[in-house]
Amino acid sequence: MRICVIGGGPGGLYSALLLKKAFPHASIVLHERNRADDTFGFGVVFSDQTMTNLGAADPASLAEIQASFAHWDAIDIHFKGECIRSGGHGFSGMGRMRLLEILQGRLDELGVETHFESEIERVEDLGPADLIVVADGLNSAVRSAHKDVFQPSVDVRPNRFVWLGSTRKFDAFTFYFKENEHGLWRVHAYQYAEDSSTFIVETTEQALIRAGLLDAGEEEIARYCAALFAEELEGHDFILNRSVWRQFPTVKNAHWHHENMVLVGDAAHTAHFSIGSGTKLALEDAIALRDALVESPDMQAGLVRYETNRRPAVESLQRAAQVSLEWFETTERHHDRLDPVQFAMSLLTRSLRVTHDNLMLRDPGYVKGVDAWFSEKAHRDFGAPVPADPPPPMFTPYRLRGMELSNRVVVSPMCQYSATDGMPNDWHLVHLGSRAIGGAGLVMTEMTDVSREGRISPG
Numbered sequence: 001m002r003i004c005v006i007g008g009g010p011g012g013l014y015s016a017l018l019l020k021k022a023f024p025h026a027s028i029v030l031h032e033r034n035r036a037d038d039t040f041g042f043g044v045v046f047s048d049q050t051m052t053n054l055g056a057a058d059p060a061s062l063a064e065i066q067a068s069f070a071h072w073d074a075i076d077i078h079f080k081g082e083c084i085r086s087g088g089h090g091f092s093g094m095g096r097m098r099l100l101e102i103l104q105g106r107l108d109e110l111g112v113e114t115h116f117e118s119e120i121e122r123v124e125d126l127g128p129a130d131l132i133v134v135a136d137g138l139n140s141a142v143r144s145a146h147k148d149v150f151q152p153s154v155d156v157r158p159n160r161f162v163w164l165g166s167t168r169k170f171d172a173f174t175f176y177f178k179e180n181e182h183g184l185w186r187v188h189a190y191q192y193a194e195d196s197s198t199f200i201v202e203t204t205e206q207a208l209i210r211a212g213l214l215d216a217g218e219e220e221i222a223r224y225c226a227a228l229f230a231e232e233l234e235g236h237d238f239i240l241n242r243s244v245w246r247q248f249p250t251v252k253n254a255h256w257h258h259e260n261m262v263l264v265g266d267a268a269h270t271a272h273f274s275i276g277s278g279t280k281l282a283l284e285d286a287i288a289l290r291d292a293l294v295e296s297p298d299m300q301a302g303l304v305r306y307e308t309n310r311r312p313a314v315e316s317l318q319r320a321a322q323v324s325l326e327w328f329e330t331t332e333r334h335h336d337r338l339d340p341v342q343f344a345m346s347l348l349t350r351s352l353r354v355t356h357d358n359l360m361l362r363d364p365g366y367v368k369g370v371d372a373w374f375s376e377k378a379h380r381d382f383g384a385p386v387p388a389d390p391p392p393p394m395f396t397p398y399r400l401r402g403m404e405l406s407n408r409v410v411v412s413p414m415c416q417y418s419a420t421d422g423m424p425n426d427w428h429l430v431h432l433g434s435r436a437i438g439g440a441g442l443v444m445t446e447m448t449d450v451s452r453e454g455r456i457s458p459g
Contacts, residue, residue, distance in 0.1 A: 008032025011265030011282025012135030013103035018290040033119035043192025048090035069094040074172035088362030093192035140267035151254035165239030183207025271321035405441035
């Protein structure tokens with residue numbers, strides 16, 4: 001069996017590694033258009049769950065990865081002069097170049113043939129192959145050449161961001177939100193090596209226009225950001241690596257495989273950096289591809305199994321990433337309206353994958369503090385005594401104009417009633433009455449028409 005891999009990023013390297021382990025007698029050849037020591041960006045982030053998956057797939061590479069990463073479990077949110085910390089999140093960061101070195105070394109050990117500075121734009125140039133793993137990244141030339149079968153879509157988002165590095169250490173995944181005369185600037189920062197951190201600055205196009213930075217080069221961007229975040233950098237310098245303003249593209253494909261070709265990593269899909277790492281997705285693609293091929297009777301069945309099994313997890317993450325990126329695109333609407341405690345809770349739960357209960361498992365002390373703050377505010381606004389043991393926010397009172405609600409549980413209208421010449425009857429009384437005594441603070445009825453002419457039927 002002959003397998004060709006196009007792309008020497010983490011997804012391509014890990015695919016070659018796992019396929020060689022699964023099929024040791026196969027001839028596996030990897031082509032990468034850049035040099036072996038070229039890399040773009042700075043660090044990559046893995047959750048604790050991802051590390052477990054990598055350990056099961058290839059313990060040897062995981063051991064080297066673990067020796068190289070920085071681990072933290074806290075998230076710090078700096079907002080309006082306050083720093084709010086939530087713990088129990090469990091992440092690891094490491095240098096992208098170090099990860100590539102580890103995976104390249106494993107390929108050498110396993111006898112995978114690698115060709116760097118070897119650009120493949122047409123799969124025909126590879127010669128006969130039983131399988132072609134397309135891992136040539138976001139701007140995949142192979143995917144573009146076969147767009148009629150893969151049917152890619154790319155949604156380019158409006159916010160601008162720049163990847164910077166810094167020599168400052170961060171002991172938590174850190175968010176900064178800082179406003180100046182040009183606009184609101186967001187920072188996503190995390191340590192990935194002993195003396196290196198990633199420092200992503202994000203803002204709106206309007207802010208860049210006001211700052212005169214929309215078309216700025218690396219040096220000008222670095223000078224502006226260094227001045228803006230001088231306090232946060234604590235005297236440390238920026239590191240540049242193609243550090244220009246970019247827009248995030250959400251990539252999807254209607255199909256991930258065609259004949260003997262299969263897409264992995266950014267060639268197949270992307271998810272916004274605010275919720276996860278494209279590297280994590282690519283490595284987990286490689287694991288899923290290996291598993292599907294091992295478990296299937298032939299190559300085509302394996303590719304179908306790979307896409308069928310892997311797509312739901314990716315699409316679920318992409319949905320969460322979409323909600324997350326939209327939160328960061330509209331941070332301005334939260335900035336002036338929310339107290340720091342509320343803002344931080346909104347940030348932590350923005351993707352809907354982390355809930356109040358989930359945070360309680362991760363960091364009970366943090367959530368109890370949020371509940372106490374919310375309860376005190378709600379009860380004082382309501383004119384009620386503050387309970388000694390604060391309830392969850394949904395069980396705090398609420399005032400809606402002249403109506404006072406004992407909690408924030410709302411029952412939606414059922415749309416199953418039938419009136420007699422517009423008048424409610426016993427069914428309304430029994431059904432709505434049972435809902436009303438069930439403990440909900442507010443029970444919504446169906447719509448009410450104020451005149452005969454407004455009804456859609458006599459009922």
